[in-house]
Amino acid sequence: MQWTVRLEARTSAGEVKTTELVTLSRPGVVSTLAEIGLMLAETKTLLAKLQASMLCGQVAAYAVHHRVCAACGVLQPLKDRRTRRLQALFGTVEVEAPRFKVCRCRLTTPLAEVTVSPICALLTARCTPELERVQAELGARTSFRDGARILEALLPVSPANHESLRTRTHAVALQLEAADRQTAAEVTAVRDEPAKAAAADANRPVVMLDGAYIRAVPGHQVRNFEAICGKVEREGHATRRFALVRSVAEQPHALLRAALQGQGWREGEAVTAISDGDPALPALVRSATAGPVEPILDWFHLSMRVHHVEQVMRGLCALEPLSLVLPDHAQIDVERLRSLLWNGRHGKACEALGRIASWAKDAVVLNEPVAEATVRRLAARCAERRRYIENNEGALIDDGQRSRAGKPISTSRAEGTVNQLVNARMNKRRQMRWSPRGAHRVLQVRAAVLDGRFRQQAIQLAA
Numbered sequence: 368m369q370w371t372v373r374l375e376a377r378t379s380a381g382e383v384k385t386t387e388l389v390t391l392s393r394p395g396v397v398s399t400l401a402e403i404g405l406m407l408a409e410t411k412t413l414l415a416k417l418q419a420s421m422l423c424g425q426v427a428a429y430a431v432h433h434r435v436c437a438a439c440g441v442l443q444p445l446k447d448r449r450t451r452r453l454q455a456l457f458g459t460v461e462v463e464a465p466r467f468k469v470c471r472c473r474l475t476t477p478l479a480e481v482t483v484s485p486i487c488a489l490l491t492a493r494c495t496p497e498l499e500r501v502q503a504e505l506g507a508r509t510s511f512r513d514g515a516r517i518l519e520a521l522l523p524v525s526p527a528n529h530e531s532l533r534t535r536t537h538a539v540a541l542q543l544e545a546a547d548r549q550t551a552a553e554v555t556a557v558r559d560e561p562a563k564a565a566a567a568d569a570n571r572p573v574v575m576l577d578g579a580y581i582r583a584v585p586g587h588q589v590r591n592f593e594a595i596c597g598k599v600e601r602e603g604h605a606t607r608r609f610a611l612v613r614s615v616a617e618q619p620h621a622l623l624r625a626a627l628q629g630q631g632w633r634e635g636e637a638v639t640a641i642s643d644g645d646p647a648l649p650a651l652v653r654s655a656t657a658g659p660v661e662p663i664l665d666w667f668h669l670s671m672r673v674h675h676v677e678q679v680m681r682g683l684c685a686l687e688p689l690s691l692v693l694p695d696h697a698q699i700d701v702e703r704l705r706s707l708l709w710n711g712r713h714g715k716a717c718e719a720l721g722r723i724a725s726w727a728k729d730a731v732v733l734n735e736p737v738a739e740a741t742v743r744r745l746a747a748r749c750a751e752r753r754r755y756i757e758n759n760e761g762a763l764i765d766d767g768q769r770s771r772a773g774k775p776i777s778t779s780r781a782e783g784t785v786n787q788l789v790n791a792r793m794n795k796r797r798q799m800r801w802s803p804r805g806a807h808r809v810l811q812v813r814a815a816v817l818d819g820r821f822r823q824q825a826i827q828l829a830a
C-alpha cells in the first residue's frame with residue numbers, strides 16, 4: 368500500500384499550488400504490529416517538509432509584497448538573491464532573502480544606490496519564538512542535556528544540543544526579568560474609597576520567603592550560594608512563585624514587586640511577610656513595597672527550635688535515674704515552651720528558657736560524662752533560643768489566634784516552593800553545580816513555568 372501526502376496552498380488571490388510532501392509505503396497485507404500506522408521517523412520527515420513548504424511560501428509572499436515601492440507602487444529592481452536560515456520547532460529552513468534596490472523616487476541623491484532586504488527585517492532572530500519557548504520550558508524543567516534529548520527524540524528540530532537549550536533558557540529569562548522590571552516600574556497607586564481599602568487590607572497579600580543553597584561551579588569564590596524563593600498568596604488569586612539569586616539579580620526587589628502586582632497588590636497596601644529569622648528576607652519585601660510590611664516569624668522554624676530543646680530534655684530524662692537530679696520544674700518549663708510560644712506569650716517563654724538554662728548550668732551531675740555533655744548542650748540551646756526570640760521580637764505573633772482565624776502562619780508551604788523550584792532542578796544529589804547567574808535565570812523561567820504564567824502571558828521582548 369502507498370500513501371502520498373500532498374499540500375495544497377491557496378493564496379489570498381485564489382491561486383492554488385500543490386506540493387508533494389512524502390510517500391509512505393507498507394506491505395499490502397501487514398505481518399507484524401510494527402508495520403501498522405505512522406512511524407516517528409516518517410512523521411519527522413513529514414513535519415519538516417510541511418514546515419519548509421509553509422515557511423518558504425510565507426517568506427516568499429512577504430518578499431513579493433515588500434518589493435513594491437510604498438511611495439509610487441513600482442516594483443523595485445532586484446539587486447541579488449541571498450539565503451537565510453531560520454530554526455523552527457519542526458526543522459531548520461533555508462529561505463530566500465532577495466535584496467532590492469531602493470526605488471529612485473525615495474532617493475535624495477539620484478545617482479546613489481541603496482539596497483533593502485525586507486526578509487532581514489522580518490527575521491529578527493535566528494529561531495522562531497515558539498522554538499525558543501519550548502526549549503526554555505524544557506531547560507527549566509529538566510537538565511539541558513535531557514531536554515535536548517527529548518526534543519531530538521520527538522521532533523525534527525535542529526540543532527537540539529544542550530548549549531542551544533541553555534542559550535534559549537537564558538534569553539527567555541532575560542525577557543521575563545525585563546517584563547517584571549517594567550511591571551514594577553508602573554505606578555499602581557490608586558486612591559481607593561475607605562471601604563475598598565479596608566477590604567483590601569483584610570485580604571492582604573502574604574509573602575512567604577525561604578532561602579535555599581545551591582552548589583557553586585568550581586572556581587567560584589564560595590562553595591554554595593543562596594537563592595531566595597517564595598510565593599505570594601492572596602485569596603481569589605492563583606499563587607505566584609518567585610525566586611532570585613540576589614547577587615546577580617539586576618533589581619531583586621522589582622521581581623518581588625511584580626509578583627505582588629500580579630496578585631492585585633497596589634502601592635501603599637500593607638503586606639504580610641512570613642519568613643525564618645533572617646532579617647534580609649522581610650527587608651527585601653520592604654524594599655519591594657516601599658510601604659507597610661507586617662513581618663511574622665515563621666511558626667515552622669520556631670517550632671523546630673523548641674523541638675530541639677524538647678529532644679535534649681527527653682535524652683536527659685532517659686539518663687536521669689543513674690546520673691543526675693532532674694527537678695520537676697525544669698521538665699515542666701520545657702513542656703510549657705511550645706504552648707507559650709504558640710499563644711504569643713513570648714516574654715514568659717523567654718523567662719522559662721532562662722530558668723532552664725540557669726538550672727542546667729548548676730545541675731549536679733554524678734560522674735557521668737554523657738549526662739554532663741547533654742546538660743551543657745541544653746544550656747547552650749536554651750540561651751540560643753532565647754536570643755532568637757528576643758532578636759525577632761517585632762515579628763512574633765499569637766500563632767494560635769492567627770491560625771484559628773484561618774490565616775497562614777508558616778512558610779512550610781514556602782519550603783515546598785523551594786523544593787519545586789530549586790531542589791527538583793538543582794539538586795545536590797544530581798551533582799549539579801551552578802553559576803549564580805545561570806541558576807538565577809533558570810529560576811526565572813522555572814517559576815513562570817510552574818505558575819502556568821509561561822504559556823498565557825506573551826513575553827514582551829526586551830528592548
Ligand SMILES: [Zn+2]
Nearest residue numbers: 436439470472
Ligand atoms: Zn517609488
